[in-house]
Amino acid sequence: MTDDESLTALQQRIKTADDARKNAGKKADNRAKLPAEAMALVGRIATEMVAGVAVGGFIGWLLDSWLGTSPLLMIVFFFLGAGAGMMNIWRMATGHGLKIGYFDHQKDTPADDDEQDRTRD
Amino acid sequence: MHSPVEQFTIKSLLALELFGFDISFSNSALFMMLSVLVSVTYLTMAMRRREIVPGRLQASAEMFYEFISEMVKSNVGSEGRPFFPFIFTLFIFLLFGNMLGLIPYSYTFTSQIVVTFVLAAFIFVGVTLVALIKHGMHFFSFFVPPGAPKVLVPFLIIIEVISYFVRPVSLSVRLFANMLAGHTMLKVFAGLAVMLTSAGGVFAAGSVLPFLALIGLTGLEVLVAGLQAYVFTILTCMYLNDALHLH
Numbered sequence: 001m002t003d004d005e006s007l008t009a010l011q012q013r014i015k016t017a018d019d020a021r022k023n024a025g026k027k028a029d030n031r032a033k034l035p036a037e038a039m040a041l042v043g044r045i046a047t048e049m050v051a052g053v054a055v056g057g058f059i060g061w062l063l064d065s066w067l068g069t070s071p072l073l074m075i076v077f078f079f080l081g082a083g084a085g086m087m088n089i090w091r092m093a094t095g096h097g098l099k100i101g102y103f104d105h106q107k108d109t110p111a112d113d114d115e116q117d118r119t120r121d
Numbered sequence: 122m123h124s125p126v127e128q129f130t131i132k133s134l135l136a137l138e139l140f141g142f143d144i145s146f147s148n149s150a151l152f153m154m155l156s157v158l159v160s161v162t163y164l165t166m167a168m169r170r171r172e173i174v175p176g177r178l179q180a181s182a183e184m185f186y187e188f189i190s191e192m193v194k195s196n197v198g199s200e201g202r203p204f205f206p207f208i209f210t211l212f213i214f215l216l217f218g219n220m221l222g223l224i225p226y227s228y229t230f231t232s233q234i235v236v237t238f239v240l241a242a243f244i245f246v247g248v249t250l251v252a253l254i255k256h257g258m259h260f261f262s263f264f265v266p267p268g269a270p271k272v273l274v275p276f277l278i279i280i281e282v283i284s285y286f287v288r289p290v291s292l293s294v295r296l297f298a299n300m301l302a303g304h305t306m307l308k309v310f311a312g313l314a315v316m317l318t319s320a321g322g323v324f325a326a327g328s329v330l331p332f333l334a335l336i337g338l339t340g341l342e343v344l345v346a347g348l349q350a351y352v353f354t355i356l357t358c359m360y361l362n363d364a365l366h367l368h
Contacts, residue, residue, distance in 0.1 A: 040352045043295055051291035056283050077283070084284035088291075 041092070048088045056081010125308035129232055129301070148228045149236065156217040156230070164213075185213065189354070196358035200365050208361075211240075212354040219300065219346035223339070231349075232300040234293060241293035244357050252364035263367050292356055299349045303342045310335045 060077025064070040133145035167182035175183055189209045193201045201208075215231060222229025230236050252260045264281040265274065310331045317328035 040348060040355075043299065043349075043352065044291070044356075047291045047295040047298065048287070051287045051294055052284065055287045055290050059283060059286070080279055081283050081287075084280045084287060087280060088284050088287065 044092060045089050049085045052081045052085020052088060053078060056084060125305045125312060128304060128308060149230045149233060152218065152221060152228045152230045156214055156221055159221065160213045160217045192355060192358055196355060197362045197365060201358065201361060204361055208354060208357060211357060212350055215350035215353055216347060219350055222300065223342055223346060229300050229304055231296055232304055234297045237293035237297040238289065241289040244360065245289040248360045248364045255365060256367055260367065288360060292353065296349050296353050299345055303345050307335065307338055307342060310338060
């Protein structure tokens, strides 16, 4: 066996071991994370809804006391805040995470970036 | 009989004043320091021997490290690496704070909105600064949803800005509300058990039920304590991810 051949064989073995390790990690993660993440999601939906309305109302109230338009802006921002809260929930539920915007985030998830970095190396 | 919310009272242990501000050392501050002290002691003790085949203590510390390391890697990517020490510290601080709070007669500092909001506000400001430093003015394009009809854009910008400002609020309220509700519930059930016992007779026999519920709920609270520390940390990672890779 020449040096070159043994190196290629070694590289192959490292690659197989590395892949096996990565896949094993993924499987274990999925199992461990599922119930906890589901519980976490429920809590997040509830708070997101309340926080949206609260923050919207507060911004409206601030603008009102600044511009002297009470209570017009507070009412407007109350509903805008409710909209923002709903949008956050929608984004969360559709797997967009908390990213602002409406893209197909499947393409540029950070995990993929990491994967690409590794292959580039 | 104590009120179920009496456990959240801030007591001043050492009265201090600085420039007219009350900066007394309170039970809340004591438990924050304890959280830091216990976690630092634990991690130092665990990693003292640094064996290749870890013992139980070292394995547990390495588990925490790998858990957070994996969280940062999968949620932020390789650019998140410099922020790992911060994320790890945040998680351990909150986890130990929540767990120490479950010990009877202790104090849960995460049940105070002031504490969680200050934490969340610092994260919010920090993450926004990271985004501004990394992307400059391009950061503001974050609030303009691409592909939206032109008529709706100003309207959507307002909504996006609000939803950005919701972040520190929902982050802090989630942790605080979970801890507050959980600890109040534990106290209510405990109070019920005590009341039934002191009523005597049939009622005393019935006190077994709230007591059993209390055991179960304590287990649930341990889960919630860990889970909320995890949620707080993973959301910090997500915000950081948004800041580092806008869209």
